[in-house]
Amino acid sequence: MKYTVNNKGYYGNFGGAFIPEMLYPNIKELENNYIQIIESESFQKEYRDLLKNYVGRPSALYKATRLSEKYNTNIYLKREDLNHTGAHKINNCIGQVLIAQRLQKTKIIAETGAGQHGVATATVCALMGLECIVFMGKIDVERQQPNVKRMEMLGAKVVSVESGSKTLKDATNEAFRYWISNPDSFYIIGSVVGAHPYPDMVARLQAIISEEIQWQLQETIGRNYPDYIIACIGGGSNAAGAYYHFLDNERVTLISVEAAGLGVDSGKSAATTVLGNTGILHASKTLVMQTKDGQIIEPYSISAGLDYPGVGPLHAHLYETGRARVQNASDEEALRAAFLLTKLEGIIPALESSHALAALEKNNFLPNDIVVVNLSGRGDKDMETYIKYKDSF
Amino acid sequence: MNRIQQLFSEKKDTILSIYMTAGYPNLHDTATVIQELQKAGVDMIEIGLPYSDPLADGKTIQDSSTVALQNGITIEGVFNQLRSIRKTVSIPLLCMGYINPIYQFGFESFCKSCKEIGIDGVIIPDLPLWEYEEKYKTLFESYDISVIFLIAPQTPQERVLQIDKASNGFIYMVSSAATTGSKMDIDNEQIAYFARISNMNLKTPRLIGFGISNNATYKKASEYADGVIIGSAFIQAIQKSDNLSDTIQSFITSIRTGK
Ligand SMILES: Cc1ncc(COP(=O)(O)O)c(C=O)c1O
Numbered sequence: 001m002k003y004t005v006n007n008k009g010y011y012g013n014f015g016g017a018f019i020p021e022m023l024y025p026n027i028k029e030l031e032n033n034y035i036q037i038i039e040s041e042s043f044q045k046e047y048r049d050l051l052k053n054y055v056g057r058p059s060a061l062y063k064a065t066r067l068s069e070k071y072n073t074n075i076y077l078k079r080e081d082l083n084h085t086g087a088h089k090i091n092n093c094i095g096q097v098l099i100a101q102r103l104q105k106t107k108i109i110a111e112t113g114a115g116q117h118g119v120a121t122a123t124v125c126a127l128m129g130l131e132c133i134v135f136m137g138k139i140d141v142e143r144q145q146p147n148v149k150r151m152e153m154l155g156a157k158v159v160s161v162e163s164g165s166k167t168l169k170d171a172t173n174e175a176f177r178y179w180i181s182n183p184d185s186f187y188i189i190g191s192v193v194g195a196h197p198y199p200d201m202v203a204r205l206q207a208i209i210s211e212e213i214q215w216q217l218q219e220t221i222g223r224n225y226p227d228y229i230i231a232c233i234g235g236g237s238n239a240a241g242a243y244y245h246f247l248d249n250e251r252v253t254l255i256s257v258e259a260a261g262l263g264v265d266s267g268k269s270a271a272t273t274v275l276g277n278t279g280i281l282h283a284s285k286t287l288v289m290q291t292k293d294g295q296i297i298e299p300y301s302i303s304a305g306l307d308y309p310g311v312g313p314l315h316a317h318l319y320e321t322g323r324a325r326v327q328n329a330s331d332e333e334a335l336r337a338a339f340l341l342t343k344l345e346g347i348i349p350a351l352e353s354s355h356a357l358a359a360l361e362k363n364n365f366l367p368n369d370i371v372v373v374n375l376s377g378r379g380d381k382d383m384e385t386y387i388k389y390k391d392s393f
Numbered sequence: 394m395n396r397i398q399q400l401f402s403e404k405k406d407t408i409l410s411i412y413m414t415a416g417y418p419n420l421h422d423t424a425t426v427i428q429e430l431q432k433a434g435v436d437m438i439e440i441g442l443p444y445s446d447p448l449a450d451g452k453t454i455q456d457s458s459t460v461a462l463q464n465g466i467t468i469e470g471v472f473n474q475l476r477s478i479r480k481t482v483s484i485p486l487l488c489m490g491y492i493n494p495i496y497q498f499g500f501e502s503f504c505k506s507c508k509e510i511g512i513d514g515v516i517i518p519d520l521p522l523w524e525y526e527e528k529y530k531t532l533f534e535s536y537d538i539s540v541i542f543l544i545a546p547q548t549p550q551e552r553v554l555q556i557d558k559a560s561n562g563f564i565y566m567v568s569s570a571a572t573t574g575s576k577m578d579i580d581n582e583q584i585a586y587f588a589r590i591s592n593m594n595l596k597t598p599r600l601i602g603f604g605i606s607n608n609a610t611y612k613k614a615s616e617y618a619d620g621v622i623i624g625s626a627f628i629q630a631i632q633k634s635d636n637l638s639d640t641i642q643s644f645i646t647s648i649r650t651g652k
Binding site: 176278280 | 444445446447448449450455459468469491492493495496497498519520521524542544545548549552556567570571572575
């Protein structure tokens with residue numbers, strides 16, 4: 001278990017809980033209880049039941065025949081896009097809300113960038129009848145209106161964040177500030193980021209993805225692991241979930257794809273492992289995009305879900321140890337991959353997931369290789385962007 | 394004994410510590426503000442090192458940090474501005490900043506510069522006690538720099554004792570579950586918390602901060618601690634000042650006397 005968190009909350013050199021003292025009791029309570037809750041029979045029963053009957057799991061592992069032909073290999077798509085609310089985010093939200101209930105918390109808060117995690121959180125709060133506040137940067141509120149309206153229709157209060165650069169990192173800061181002032185609330189973080197135990201807790205709740213990949217591959221190819229898994233990383237939760245059961249199986253090559261934006265050297269990028277260095281962001285020591293003075297840099301990607309100036313500490317560790325190959329895809333490469341998948345397979349992917357698909361161009365696979373691409377979400381939310389570029393690809 | 398420890402061992406009436414943002418309102422105001430604060434009779438100063446993502450701060454201090462960063466302030470810049478501050482200022486000085494910029498500057502270089510300049514203590518709100526004890530305690534102690542920890546109303550009793558044990562300057566009592574500048578009154582619940590901590594007979598002196606903004610809250614809080622810390626209210630007072638000397642003088646007088 002080289003890649004699991006240690007008892008201090010670290011993955012190798014990364015992780016920890018750099019929280020102000022005001023949050024200590026909350027984080028401690030969670031740390032003391034999360035594993036026990038997740039492993040309890042009552043949690044598992046409810047979690048599995050909701051994943052099956054509410055989210056619609058297991059999500060299909062689909063052999064993309066025409067895409068496989070094009071790349072002369074065997075490509076399987078893990079269809080997280082088919083989940084209720086359209087992405088992998090809901091796996092985590094269901095799990096965390098069940099944990100919140102077991103800790104007697106009735107008010108839920110969350111941050112969101114594009115709005116996917118916000119919508120997933122608002123959805124489970126509607127389901128459970130819990131109060132929900134979602135923090136969203138003012139700029140994101142303006143450019144993601146349909147998701148704002150969805151959250152509001154689901155009964156959530158959306159707070160437009162005016163501080164800092166008014167995007168995801170500031171929404172996260174504001175959620176932390178609210179949590180400091182309202183310690184009775186429960187903060188559902190949307191990725192494998194933040195103070196320990198969040199990265200490990202979120203990874204465990206997304207691990208359902210790799211658990212299913214194991215048995216689905218066993219059923220279809222008679223072997224319970226692939227040669228490659230490809231996933232995009234913003235904070236890294238869909239990747240963490242897709243990798244989880246394969247982390248110690250070195251026969252599986254893990255390919256993490258970051259958003260290069262307009263290019264890693266363009267000054268408009270979100271390729272954290274290339275552009276970042278070790279620092280502390282949102283209470284975790286990890287790779288961070290920052291100035292030499294330690295001020296956080298606002299990243300850029302066409303995909304709002306990958307537009308984050310850090311990666312989860314697990315991914316910093318996988319990168320540093322060489323366990324994962326970290327690559328990146330530009331806006332243009334991601335768009336090209338999205339249009340290709342749509343044309344060949346009739347699936348419109350989320351822009352985030354398109355970055356993972358773009359890696360198919362950048363690696364040489366053998367005809368016998370089994371390549372799983374984690375299709376983390378569907379493209380409905382990105383239609384405006386796709387329409388804008390439809391004649392360019 | 395450094396200046397902080399000396400202050401607490403000598404001064405018997407209310408200690409007033411002021412938080413200011415370095416490089417604010419203008420880049421080169423840092424030393425002036427410090428000098429004027431000493432002149433106005435404050436006992437100690439916390440020099441805020443601006444950060445782009447100040448998680449524990451409310452709007453006033455966030456905004457002042459943003460302005461200071463736009464002005465071009467950096468940790469190195471602050472240290473350069475303060476190279477000769479000890480020629481004119483004798484009260485204890487602390488730096489208050491988030492861990493990431495200090496981590497990039499390098500903890501060892503940071504301590505060294507603090508020592509050279511005459512900074513007596515640091516407050517790093519997102520440096521948890523465990524990390525400090527494991528990785529940084531020896532370093533700060535070797536430079537005789539006091540590291541100040543926070544406690545809040547929800548801090549469990551045994552943890553208060555742990556923090557008391559680890560402290561060698563003062564304990565920063567956050568007055569309520571809040572970020573800086575959020576609350577401008579002191580209610581009964583807070584008083585119960587102040588009294589509870591006061592009755593613990595800790596070895597370390599305590600200052601109460603967050604939400605102290607006027608003579609009434611200053612007086613109330615000081616009944617239960619060795620003194621108070623004022624940040625947001627001070628930043629608000631100087632943000633539009635056209636004469637820092639007068640503004641600072643009258644702000645401090647109003648806090649101390651209510652007039
Ligand atoms: C569809 C989709 N994929 C990926 C991500 C990126 O998040 P993570 O890296 O945590 O999987 C998002 C975030 O909003 C998303 O909506």
